[in-house]
Amino acid sequence: MSTIALKVNGKDVSTEVEDRALLVELIREELKLTGTHVGCDTSQCGACVVHVDGVAMKSCTMFAVQANGADVRTIEGVAEGDALHxxxxxxxxxxxxxxxxxxxxxxxxxxxxxxxxxxxxxxxxxxxxxxxxxxxxxxxxxxxxxxxxxxxxxxx
Structure with missing residues (x-):
């Protein structure tokens, strides 16, 4: 287990994760941000795309520990208040x-x-x-x- 700190949708997050946990698992299961989907388990579909430090990444291909210190934006974080992106x-x-x-x-x-x-x-x-x-x-x-x-x- 590792403790990681990152920013998700503008909020600071510090949590303990298994070293083999995927970023998509952290996002969906720990942070309950379920807009990011898992569609294929083989990184082919793109349903899990998030932005890591401003760059689109398939969150099913990245370990959560690799996001330590990163700024992660999910679909829930692109709108400005009630106004859609x-x-x-x-x-x-x-x-x-x-x-x-x-x-x-x-x-x-x-x-x-x-x-x-x-x-x-x-x-x-x-x-x-x-x-x-x-x-x-x-x-x-x-x-x-x-x-x-x-x-x-x-x-x-």
Whole structure:
């Protein structure tokens, strides 16, 4: 067991974790932030994407002890109070979801995509960047539309 200290969604957290515990387990089981999903157990689906020190990471591929000292942001931490993040609002407005299971990971990936690549994203770039995220419900049409709209809104 190790004691780790990190910041999660702006709040300081200090906790004891098993050395083999995954970051997603800490987030979901210890911190009860269940917006981050586990969808595949093989790091293929992207449902578990969070931001670690501002960079999108699949939290099922990272040990919790590796996040010691890090700033972690989950889907629960991207809104400003009651106001949705522009990317969350774009997913709602453009129906970039069906069942919603993949949506938190898609939104977190999209926010990171805009951070890295800017606000002027074309469809081919968005589709390429989403290769690590799987949606089993849609043909990605509305997800791509939502990301384009969210990127534009983030520029404002």
């Amino acid at each position: 522009p990317m969350q609002a774009a997913f709602a407005e453009h129906h970039g979801l069906q069942c919603g299971f993949c949506t938190p990971g898609m939104v977190m990936t999209a926010i990171d995509m805009v951070r890295r690549l800017g606000n002027d994203l074309d469809e081919a770039t968005i589709r390429h960047e989403l290769e690590g995220n799987i949606c089993r419900c849609t043909g990605y049409q509305n997800i791509v539309k939502a990301i384009k709209a969210g990127a534009s809104a983030m520029a404002s």
